[in-house]
Amino acid sequence: MEKKIKKLFTVWKFAEEEQWLNEMAADGWELTKVSVPNYTFKKTAPNNYIYRLELLDPKLTKKEREDYIDFIKETGAEKIGEFSNWIYFRKKSGLGPFNLFSDLDSRIVHLERMFHRLLWGFISITAVLLFLITLTAIQPYSIILPIIAAVILVLILCLFGYGLTQINNRKKVLEEERKFRE
Amino acid sequence: MQNEQIALTEAIYYTLLSLYEPLHGYGIMQKVEKMSKGRVILAAGTLYGALNNLLKKGWIEALPKSASNRKKEYLITAQGKKIVEMELLRLQELINNGKKIVDAGSER
Incomplete structure (x- = not known):
């Protein structure tokens, strides 16, 4: 099935x-x-x-x-x-057991990789949206389009900001632990 | 290098120890688990990263693949052995100092 x-x-x-x-x-x-x-x-x-x-x-x-x-x-x-x-x-x-990571260091590196990936995604999307906003803004007859684009940009900013904080928080927990043990 | 005080991680220390004879990745994992009586279980991804770092430092070497063995095998280098010996001295110091204080405390 x-x-x-x-x-x-x-x-x-x-x-x-x-x-x-x-x-x-x-x-x-x-x-x-x-x-x-x-x-x-x-x-x-x-x-x-x-x-x-x-x-x-x-x-x-x-x-x-x-x-x-x-x-x-x-x-x-x-x-x-x-x-x-x-x-x-x-x-x-x-x-037997299956894990990819068995120490804090490699888990931290894995989280850093996610952080960078998200950050780059964020930067590229923002760049595209900013480009679209300027493109629509220079057209005098349209006021709605740049506003919509700006709203989308703000929403994306919030979403990515939330995601980056989430990853960072998980990383911080591991780094705190790293001060005491491997 | 001489003055560089380093505490090896458990993963690195046990990986180096297991490579006093040639072993491939999975062999290292099994040997470390056996040596530590199941306490230290290296995960594949962590071990891979450790091996690459050890190769870069020149503490281990990758053996050329032979016809009989298609899995990549590794072996500790003279430099790697020196690092292990230095680490043993460091660990010995930790144990000696720990024992001195703890034993003195229990006699009181």
Whole structure:
């Protein structure tokens, strides 16, 4: 039996996404295919797989990227999908615990990667909108268009600002802990 | 380098120790888990980052892939061994000082 679910997770909700996939697996729904925002699940025995998500460093070359994915595969995991630089890994739970990160440092680096990705997304969208606002503003007959564009810009500013704070807060918690332990 | 006081992370320390004989990534994970009796379990992503950093520092080297072994194997270098020896001295100092104070406290 197959089930398709449409669901959208923002960058800062990655932990929730991972948790959701693992809860689905616990209920006997294993993720077989992902092309955001579409998730395809197959009915199987419960708790068959452990799912982990990772945002790869965008600066990696194609070769380095493959090298890394191969390395993870050699540890018994498999890659079931990717979305831009997000990789979806899973491992049979019978093979033991599955984590991608085992220390605070690597978790902090992972969060920093998300922060930068979001920041760049924010900068590019803002640049495009500002360009559109100036373009519409110089047309004397239209007052509505620049106002709409400005409102959208403010909304996007709030959304991204919220997202960046969320990631930053999670990072701060880890950094506080880092002062006392590895 | 000589004066650089460094405390190795547990992941780095155990990775270096496990590479006194050639091992591939998964082998390192298994060996570290066994050495620490299951206390230290290195996650694949963290280990990969650690290996790359160790390669960059020249503390370990990647062995050329042979026909019999398609997985990349690593081995500690002379420099890496020196780092481990320095770390052992540092750890010994921590233990000695800790014991001195704690033992004195328990006698009182």
